[in-house]
Amino acid sequence: MFAAVVEHRSFTDAAKALSVSKATVSKAVTRLEQHLDTSLFSRTSRRLALTESGKRLADHAHRIMAEGQAAEEAARDETVDLSGIVRLGAPMTFGLLRIAPLIAQFTKEHPLVDVDLHLSDAHIDIVDRGLDATIRIADMPDSSLRARRLADVNMHVVASPGYLAERGRPQHPSDLGNHDCLCYSNADTPDVWRFTGPGQQNVVAQVRARITVNSGEAMLPALRIGVGIARLPDFIVGEAIAAGELEEILVDWRPAPFGLHLVTPPSRLRPARVEALLDFITRHHGC
Numbered sequence: 580m581f582a583a584v585v586e587h588r589s590f591t592d593a594a595k596a597l598s599v600s601k602a603t604v605s606k607a608v609t610r611l612e613q614h615l616d617t618s619l620f621s622r623t624s625r626r627l628a629l630t631e632s633g634k635r636l637a638d639h640a641h642r643i644m645a646e647g648q649a650a651e652e653a654a655r656d657e658t659v660d661l662s663g664i665v666r667l668g669a670p671m672t673f674g675l676l677r678i679a680p681l682i683a684q685f686t687k688e689h690p691l692v693d694v695d696l697h698l699s700d701a702h703i704d705i706v707d708r709g710l711d712a713t714i715r716i717a718d719m720p721d722s723s724l725r726a727r728r729l730a731d732v733n734m735h736v737v738a739s740p741g742y743l744a745e746r747g748r749p750q751h752p753s754d755l756g757n758h759d760c761l762c763y764s765n766a767d768t769p770d771v772w773r774f775t776g777p778g779q780q781n782v783v784a785q786v787r788a789r790i791t792v793n794s795g796e797a798m799l800p801a802l803r804i805g806v807g808i809a810r811l812p813d814f815i816v817g818e819a820i821a822a823g824e825l826e827e828i829l830v831d832w833r834p835a836p837f838g839l840h841l842v843t844p845p846s847r848l849r850p851a852r853v854e855a856l857l858d859f860i861t862r863h864h865g866c
Contacts, residue, residue, distance in 0.1 A: 580607040581619065582640035586666075586709040588627050629707055638706045641844050645711075649848040661852040662691035668705060668713030672796040673839075674698040676814055677864060678714060685859050692852050700765055700793050705842065711853045712843045714860075716812070727841040727857075729864050732812045734834035736772075737825040742805035749808070752776075752784040752832050759789040759807035761798040772810055774832040782832065810834055839864065 583593035584604060594601040612619050619633035629637055669678045675698065682694050697708065705713050716732050749755055752774045762769035769791055772784045789807045792798060795815045802809055802816075803824055809816075819825040841857060843849065849857075 580604045581611055581636070582644045584608060584620070584627070585629065585633075585637045585640065585706075588709070590627075634704070634707060638844065641706055641709075645844070645850060645853070646848040648850040660691050661689050661855055663850065663852050664693045664695060665712075665853050665856050666695040666697070666708075666710045667856065668697045668699065668703055668708065668710045670714065670716055671698045671700045671794060672815055673714065673716060673812075678860070681860055681863055684863075685856055689852070689855065692856070694856070700795075702765065706844060711849070712841060712857055715840045715842050716837050717840070725843045725845055727843075727861070729839045729841055729861060731836040732814070732839050733836050734810055734812055735816055735820065735827050736808060736810050736829045736832075736834065737802065737816050737820065737827055738808040739803055739805045739824065740826055742807065743826060743828070745805065749828055752782045752829060755784045755786045755808065758787070760786040761801055761807050761809040762786065762788040762791045763795055763798075763810075764791045764793045772834065774829070774834055776832040812837070 580593065580597065580599075580603075583597055584590055587593045587596060590601050590604050590608075594604045597604065608619065615632070615636075617632040618630050619636060621628045621630055667678075667682070674696065679696065682696055686692060686694055697703070697710065697713075702717075703710075703713065705711075715726075746758060749758060752772065755772065760770070770786050770788045772786055774782045774784065776782060786808075790798065790801055795809075795811050798809045798811065799815070799819065801807065803819070808828070816825055820827055841860065843857070
């Protein structure tokens with residue numbers, strides 16, 4: 580019942596999902612809190628949030644639920660169609676361009692499976708959000724989560740022909756300090772860009788952020804009219820480069836690629852519907 584409340588962020592919705600009364604769920608969570616001698620939720624009039632103790636317990640509860648569902652499914656007839664809901668997170672633009680079409684195809688092939696797709700460029704806690712998995716484009720730090728690297732996402736440093744004609748074309752990463760740049764605020768250090776160049780030289784450039792934004796796609800209008808230089812992944816700027824709207828610069832100095840990861844909670848056991856969707860994404864992610 581605690582896991583259901585975490586998943587639905589509501590005692591009422593958890594009760595509906597479990598086909599019991601709200602009072603039954605509330606009493607069960609209260610008994611659990613009394614047993615552990617700690618609060619698991621911060622209750623306000625507007626929202627239900629996990630406490631730090633609740634977050635730690637939620638990770639284990641999610642694992643127990645997933646393993647229980649996987650065990651039940653393993654005991655059933657293997658010919659039974661996949662069914663139920665899968666909750667998946669993904670970055671906004673990559674999710675729109677690459678993941679949403681896969682979700683459409685997957686749900687077409689599995690009509691009894693529902694998918695709740697959460698798109699956000701912010702770093703999200705998959706346990707806190709009640710997600711079965713999420714797509715991340717990042718260097719993955721050590722954690723209790725499981726991460727499957729699907730591919731490298733190549734980065735490009737780009738500007739419009741008009742900007743380059745007016746301000747000149749940087750020849751070395753150190754030249755970027757004399758230019759206006761557009762920076763991605765979800766990066767650990769938005770205005771510090773790292774490059775690897777000829778002879779495996781590593782250079783760190785401090786740039787001046789003209790615009791800082793938490794969506795790479797939101798930089799495109801400013802890039803096209805010549806506001807500055809940006810460092811963006813291929814799936815955002817590839818078409819604009821091919822169309823001649825943007826030009827790639829510093830081609831001998833490559834930003835380190837980011838990994839495209841499929842991230843799941845620690846348990847190896849997952850419901851069949853979740854495993855099927857993750858395998859589908861792995862086969863068809865198409866960077």
